[in-house]
Amino acid sequence: xxxxxxxxxxxxxxxxxxxxxxxxxxxxxxxxxxxxxxxxxxxxxxxxxxxxxxxxxxxxxxxxxxxxxxxxxxxxxxxxxxxxxxxxxxxxxxxxxxxxxxxxxxxxxxxxxxxxxxxxxxx
Numbered sequence: 001x002x003x004x005x006x007x008x009x010x011x012x013x014x015x016x017x018x019x020x021x022x023x024x025x026x027x028x029x030x031x032x033x034x035x036x037x038x039x040x041x042x043x044x045x046x047x048x049x050x051x052x053x054x055x056x057x058x059x060x061x062x063x064x065x066x067x068x069x070x071x072x073x074x075x076x077x078x079x080x081x082x083x084x085x086x087x088x089x090x091x092x093x094x095x096x097x098x099x100x101x102x103x104x105x106x107x108x109x110x111x112x113x114x115x116x117x118x119x120x121x122x123x
Contacts, residue, residue: 012086015062016062019049023107024042024050024057024063024077025057025087026090026107027041028077028078028083029087034077035054035077061082061083062080064077066078
């Protein structure tokens with residue numbers, strides 16, 4: 001585990017720090033996925049890096065790995081209840097990034113990002 005200096009915010013940020021971790025969690029928020037499907041959803045990720053980041057997410061209790069003893073093994077990843085809770089944190093970050101940094105969401109959302117453009121009725 002990375003140093004968090006006794007700060008739960010830093011510990012949470014550390015848990016999702018990694019080039020692909022946020023996207024992995026986001027894609028798993030829709031449904032459990034097999035390794036190959038996750039790899040296909042993340043163009044440019046190597047199998048080695050995807051495996052490493054999935055293991056880190058597993059160690060932090062965010063992702064659960066389900067393996068069926070077939071040949072080759074059938075491995076599916078899903079969010080744990082802690083991972084599901086993390087999605088609401090990511091949605092709040094989506095709202096903040098859109099509002100303060102002007103970055104519109106470009107991925108489908110499980111729940112609507114709370115930013116809504118409210119137009120006042122013209123009088």
